[in-house]
Amino acid sequence: MLRRHPLLIPFWAMAVGLCLADRRAIAVPFSLLAAVFCCLLLSCLIKNTIVYLLCTVAFFFTLGLHALGPYTNPAIPASDIRNFAARTPAIVEGVIDSRPTATSRGSSFVLRAEGVFREGGTVPACGRLMISLDGGDVTLARGDRVRCAARIALPHRLGLPGEFDYARYLAYQEVAATGRVATPDGIILIRAAAEDSLLRRMDLIARRLGDFIRIAVPDRERSSVLIALLIGDQKGIPDDLNDAYTRAGVNHILSISGFHVGIIAWFMVMATLFLATRSEFLALRLDLRRTALLIALPAMLAYLFLSGAAPATSRSVIMLAAFVLALHAERESDPLNALLLAAFLLVVLTPPSLFDLSFQLSFLALWGIVIAAPPIMERLRGVTRGWQRNLVQFVVVSCAASCATMVPVLFYFGQASLNGIISNFLIVPILGYGAVLTGSSALPFVYLFPPAARVLLWCAAQLTALSNWLVALFARLPLFSFHGISRLDMACFICFMVLVTFLHRSRRTFALCALPPLVAVAAHLNTPAAADGRLHITMLSVGQGESLLIRSPNGETMLVDGGGYLYDNGRDFGRQTLGPALWKLGVRRIDRLVLTHSHPDHIGGMPFIVRTFPVREFWEPVQGGVGDQYEQLQAVLGERRVPRRRLAAGDAFVFGDGIELTVLSPPRGALPWRPSDDEMGMNDESLVFRLRFRSFSMLFTGDAGFPAEERMLADKDNFASTVLKAGHHGSRYSTSEMLLDKVSPSVALISAGRGNSFGLPARQTLDRLARRGIHAWRTDRDGTIELTSDGEGWSVKAPYGTE
Template sequence: MASPLFPLTLSLITGLLLARYINLPLALTLILFFFSLALAWFFYLRHRLKASLALALFAFLFFGSSYYLLKNEAFEANPLRSLNSQEYLDFEGTMEKTPDFYGDRYQVLVKTEKIRFKGQEQKVSGRLQVTFPASAHSPAPEFLAGDKVRFSARLLNDDDFSNFQEPVSLTVMKAHLIHRRAFSKSLLLLDKTGERKFFLPRLFSWLSRKLQQKIEKHFRGTEGQILEEGAFLEALLLGERGRLSEETLRGLQSSGLFHLIAISGAHIAIISYFLFHFLRLFRLQDQLRSFLLIFCLLFYACLVEGRPSVVRAVAMALLYLTARLLWKDTSVLNSLAAAAFFLLLLNPLQLFEAGFILTFMATLTIILFFPRIKKYLPDLPWRLTDLFILSLTAQLGVIPFVALIFNRVTLGSLILNLPAVPLIGLIMAAGWLFFLISFLSSALGSILALAIKEIIQLFFLIAHLFDNFKPLSYRIPSPSPLIMAGYFFFLFLLILPRRFRFQRPLAALSFCLFAFFILFYPFPSSTPELRLTFLDVGQGEATLIEFPGREKMLVDGGGFQDNTFDVGEYVVCPFLWRRKIKKIDYLVLTHAHPDHLNGLKAVARNFSIREFWEAMEPADSKDYSEFISYLGSKTKRIKYFRGKKRVIAGLELEFLHPPANREISAPVSNEDSLVFRLKRGRGLLLMTGDIGRPSEKELLEASSELEAVVLKSPHHGSRSSSSGPFLDKVRPQVIIISAGRGNIYGVPHPEILEEYKKTGAIIFRTDVDGAIELIFREKELRIRTSRTRLDILHPLN
């Protein structure tokens, strides 16, 4: 067998998948592992090799399941995982790497040793990722790996946004073996107390920081900030992407060229190519050249402080080079399998991280399909044919996973990679030369930096070539596991030995069909009943209303005032894509406050919007103007005021506030909120925005009917709203409060909670229950919650 490790690795991965998605008990998987292993050995002794091999594969499968369960249990058993304090704790530990800078914040990774709280000290060993806000009043932290530190921080929960799915942050934490995250309000709370002696990572941390300083010096703007070209070079060579602007990152993602700055297989291939040809100049023997190349790759992996993407790519390269040293005939597929097997033995939890999946799937499809496709294409100059096939075959492996994980299709990268990949090679070569020259001569370093800036600007130009051609880059719902299974089954069936007549034509047609399903997702999202979902967006509001049939309405989108976290991009949009939603029929903004508006920017950017509803347009709001700029020209903008009505899917929307003659306040006020009632014979839902008691009084005076089964609590349950007469008039059976966990505003207010209890209504809170889903049936209401995992049927009175 040319690649014996490939089926073993495939078995191991299958076992990991079973353990993750099927709730198998550890005892059962261990019994099956030892039983399969014993049977495999028994048949081997009987010289029944095929049966022995099949049972050995089953043994590896159950080993994978057992190993995953043991590692996951060990991760969850770490003492940092069980700490529940929401107060500031004092930590002591050791820096594991240089702090990462993300423009408005720093992130440090610390191996904790001690925790102090209220005079008590406890030894706690675990890996803690701590975020510190960047501030002009606090100097940048000059820390290196191996520094002993002391700091105060508050532990964060894994499920800050709980919306019926395991948080992505937890998957990433497990993949990187980070046991907990924490936040500290100031860098002044971080002190160095010593340093670890004879700690090799400290040397590489120091060298990496020196190289960063060279970029900061020669790529500095007029106001002292690092230029975008410098931030790009830093990301490309050192893996530090934190200083790239959101605009640049979004442009690279949209163009499909983001993989070129995420140091991975392409970078290691380029580095290996340059080093290999450089070493050939010295007429060294192949073995010595391979040894030197292995040393250089190991050095680079240490220089970027063991970033996972680099470790994966270097592991693949090292295993291949080592195999070439030991054996004359080397299987690239076997080296790939060996790298995956080795890395999964180190940490099986990383199998489910996006970077791991994309790296190995791209490499696998390149290995399997590159030589087959190359036979049918002519050789073009400058290796354009090879570049195109590399791009095409890599896309074959990653398109379904990019659609699943990032909900993105980027067809333009097939063309853009042709000029972009060689340009990246040139930038990398010039960048490493810049590092060398800048240490020898600052003047020469500055001259070379100018040339590198021009080349990077050319790369930026290429990345934006197709910005206005939307069919080459768009967002789609996540494909189902069945569609992905069909895609890969027929893709690999194309290259398997022919077993029946018309195998390849049938496989090709079926593959194209499943590829079409992934690329365009032609399945409309529909529901037979009225379904409401109040999303957990932290301190803000976002509500999805799915009408019977296919029409969807999104009311508000959450958001943070300082825009430090894009709730729309990372919370609201992913939820909509998981619901298989491609377009929003009605996008509603109750009022233009950041905690209702800012999340809608991403929604407008990523979805087709048929109609946009509002009441009061703010006079001067940068966030609002940005949001409006994302709405397409085909989006119909409508203003609704008291007295207007609209019928959707047999349900009537009655608009109750504000009155048409209301003058907008500057800035926009909570009392400007759009209020509407959804009814079908009886009142089903009352959406209230952030109105306070003055508007509640207006509603009582102007409306004869306010009764509703579900009341969306006004102004997050604050003390300034939810008056007694208002609640008496609404007579809700269910009250939904949207608020952030541990918010600084003290909402919902205890007094208001007591008022809600007096109504006899069931109370749900997004800060406690996570997202809340309500499905209206003829005589009952089904209620599900994400964080507290309730699933109840409530009879409608």
């Protein structure tokens, strides 16, 4: 097996080393790598295969541990752009270091910083900065020197379970910080690039082609899909259309991969053969088939750079190039070896590509096709012929790719679509063979004869419109959802794939192949039950917002507030942040959804939660709420027929598991809110309640400030609580001395966003807590906070962190 697949051990040894370095942040010095390499060289002199294999494994494993060091632990000089991060914008000058790409809300590019302007003059700076531009596109290219005013921020994790690690994602692109520019006018071109590099020329060509497609196809949905198919820029596709392709199970067709490159290479070969066979001179003196194959190579490389050299495209070009060279040299080609070669080269040249989602999914899809399709089609030989065999092969390939990517798709997204097995029959021919071939044929005519390009693009646009219509139909079909896939499941899945691929098929090996799935199933069966007899209170780290999840001893769930963005940015907070966190925590239903007040940072994620989770009951303050998001929430509650209850001071509830809830504010006579009412007044009318479980208790204060605290304390209720949820994100106008005297908590929980512009939690509030010896747990510093109580004792931890 090792002789047949020589790259098997090096690739997997390095992959394991990279995974370990990624998860544990292990940094191996270069001296250790050099020492292991010397051992590998010495093992070549020993006539012992086992020693050589062990040294090979040790070297590539160590290489994997060492390779991520420059990305995760880079040297940070004093002039690094990270050191200029501040709440106020800074004027940065630098050189564009990546292709500017259009997004659904603007555009983005990487800037290699060279200087920051301050009052005293220009300060040298270095490092790569991800610039996001809102509300427009830029007519710039790689190599241009620009100046812009941007607020420099350091990417970091919120500290939520299962969240996308954006900081790590940028670090693997060697991006140190982020910056946001409000309008295209905020970017000033200092001078264009002095030299036209190959990448810059490709960027300019891609921009011209993209602009031509947008003009020739004015409809945004059609043009954005065509641009994704032909140039590889998917960021311009509207979110709802992209989501429809995902739900239909055909999102892969939008990413340039081996399918697209193969179609273009086949078209180039066929066109070359057609033209060359018309010449008797060439037909007599050249092997036209070999020559046509070699001509396809530079075309594939040009298309690789034109489309941005994404990992999936690079993998495809490497594999196809290996096949072309093997056929030209009349050597037998092995699809699995070609796949290993492509994966190994990508991982060695760019180690972080192993963690790129497109690399993983394209690699696994093709791996599944390679190991499943040939044996199945071999068994069907003689049973099917002609078009029937082609149809069966299409079904087998589609099913193999879907099954091979099912587990990782569920791991990353929590839902997978089996619709692709059906929709591929229509979408792949329409887009893959129709729009891709027609559109790619139009690209040369953009320069040679634009009217012909417009005609071809019009034809491709009609095919795209048909595809979008069909996708909208397939997107309505139900999805398969499961949010419990863990890293252990992923490891078991990879082990299963390896065993199925490389073990000889027999009864013994069949039992061995069944072992990884059995381990995964056993792990899920041993998952602790949600109802464990204890009270669980989780303060979710949702940035400058607030959301708390309460799970009672009998497993019932109460979600208090839904976080949200302070300002409308076009994104759905529930879908992006809150929903995935709840799924990772094992929440499958919400028994009581509680809104303390209708400010955006408390209500933003709730509409999505109501649409997605079964909600048994909705609670809100007696005066209701105001605003567009509140109206949207009310509409969704009405659609789902969720019972609603309005609460006021004096309401009390006793639940069957020993939980008691007492409402302390707002007063029962509070009037309904109007849009013109004061926002601070809404804070003071927040829903405030005290939760008690035996001898443990916690006071939930919403955004209540001093006036609300004085009003509640005047009622002389029992406020003593074990834990206090500090009011208004730790504002200095809440959590007064008087309240702390009455409550006398042992611990305070504060929800605030790191580096927020409001300076929360306020130093005055933290000092008041510190003087009484009350330890403050903060989401901006600690991430998500989990509190557990059995009714007598209690414990607090922050298991997810923010680094």
